[in-house]
Amino acid sequence: xxxxxxxxxxxxxxxxxxxxxxxxxxxxxxxxxxxxxxxxxxxxxxxxxxxxxxxxxxxxxxxxxxxxxxxxxxxxxxxxxxxxxxxxxxxxxxxxxxxxxxxxxxxxxxxxxxxxxxxxxxxxxxxxxxxxxxxxxxxxxxxxxxxxxxxxxxxxxxxxxxxxxxxxxxxxxxxxxxxxxxxxxxxxxxxxxxxxxxxxxxxxxxxxxxxxxxxxxxxxxxxxxxxxxxxxxxxx
Numbered sequence: 001x002x003x004x005x006x007x008x009x010x011x012x013x014x015x016x017x018x019x020x021x022x023x024x025x026x027x028x029x030x031x032x033x034x035x036x037x038x039x040x041x042x043x044x045x046x047x048x049x050x051x052x053x054x055x056x057x058x059x060x061x062x063x064x065x066x067x068x069x070x071x072x073x074x075x076x077x078x079x080x081x082x083x084x085x086x087x088x089x090x091x092x093x094x095x096x097x098x099x100x101x102x103x104x105x106x107x108x109x110x111x112x113x114x115x116x117x118x119x120x121x122x123x124x125x126x127x128x129x130x131x132x133x134x135x136x137x138x139x140x141x142x143x144x145x146x147x148x149x150x151x152x153x154x155x156x157x158x159x160x161x162x163x164x165x166x167x168x169x170x171x172x173x174x175x176x177x178x179x180x181x182x183x184x185x186x187x188x189x190x191x192x193x194x195x196x197x198x199x200x201x202x203x204x205x206x207x208x209x210x211x212x213x214x215x216x217x218x219x220x221x222x223x224x225x226x227x228x229x230x231x232x233x234x235x236x
Contacts, residue, residue: 001029001121002051006036006069007058007085012106013037016056016085019113026114029121039069049077054101054120059086070098079127081120085109123235126182133159136167144182148197148210150175152190183235185227187216195231 003020007013013035024031036042039057043049055073057066070082081101088105102116132141136156146162152172159166168175176186183195187206191214199209204221206214216224 001031001053001124002034003031004034004036004042004052004055006039006042006056006066008037008060009058010037012058012085015109016113019109020056020117023114023117027118027121039066043069043072046072046076049073049080052080053124054081054083054117056083056085059084067098070100074099081123083116083120129182131178133166133168135159136169140166144179145194145196147179147184147194148208149194149212149214150184150192183231185224185231187214187220187224189217195228196235198228201225201228 001024005013005016005020007016017033017035020031020033023029034052042055042057049055057070059066066084066086070084073080073082078099082098083102083104084098084100085104085106087107101120104112104116127145129144130141131144132139142159142161148160148162150172151158151160156167156169157172157175159168172186172190172192176184176192179192179194184192185195187193193206193208193214197208197210198206200207201216201224204216204218206216206224208214
């Protein structure tokens with residue numbers, strides 16, 4: 001796991017680094033930490049940002065403050081969890097506005113950082129979970145979170161992924177049971193959707209970030225909306 005720590009204060013960076021490294025030793029996790037002294041330095045070039053699994057950002061840093069840096073990173077790499085660190089809880093609302101995964105108060109870091117990392121590590125593990133499927137095209141190992149949605153066509157289910165489409169002869173009910181723990185919701189008799197890719201649900205219509213629109217039957221609509229709301233609450 002690669003974690004970035006950004007804080008203008010050297011002592012502040014060291015404290016967060018030490019707590020993260022202690023967490024790694026306790027949980028027997030291989031963790032590498034990279035330090036940055038400003039938001040501008042962290043965001044310089046931006047291409048390296050995609051290598052980080054988690055980013056810890058101090059809110060009060062010079063040149064580009066933590067909130068500005070968080071917004072810039074989130075706009076380009078929305079899947080990277082950002083943990084905002086500040087001296088006062090009053091910044092928490094601003095953290096939600098930039099889609100921060102967590103907000104930690106400096107005085108409470110000793111008691112809160114391990115729980116924060118436990119939660120984020122669990123989500124990262126599930127995000128990169130893989131499974132082997134016996135597709136018509138042959139066996140394929142897929143990252144589950146690369147599956148956008150699954151659509152029934154006659155007796156075959158089509159897996160629409162971020163890389164390609166694959167066909168599978170298996171009941172959608174069985175696939176739904178297997179993928180439910182990973183944030184998939186049955187929005188229609190013929191559609192199983194990864195909620196990670198949902199842009200909006202309204203007026204009995206689900207719109208995906210790809211532009212695909214799927215009608216949600218009236219009988220399913222309340223449950224689908226409830227499940228999506230719970231997913232958003234738990235996944236920021």
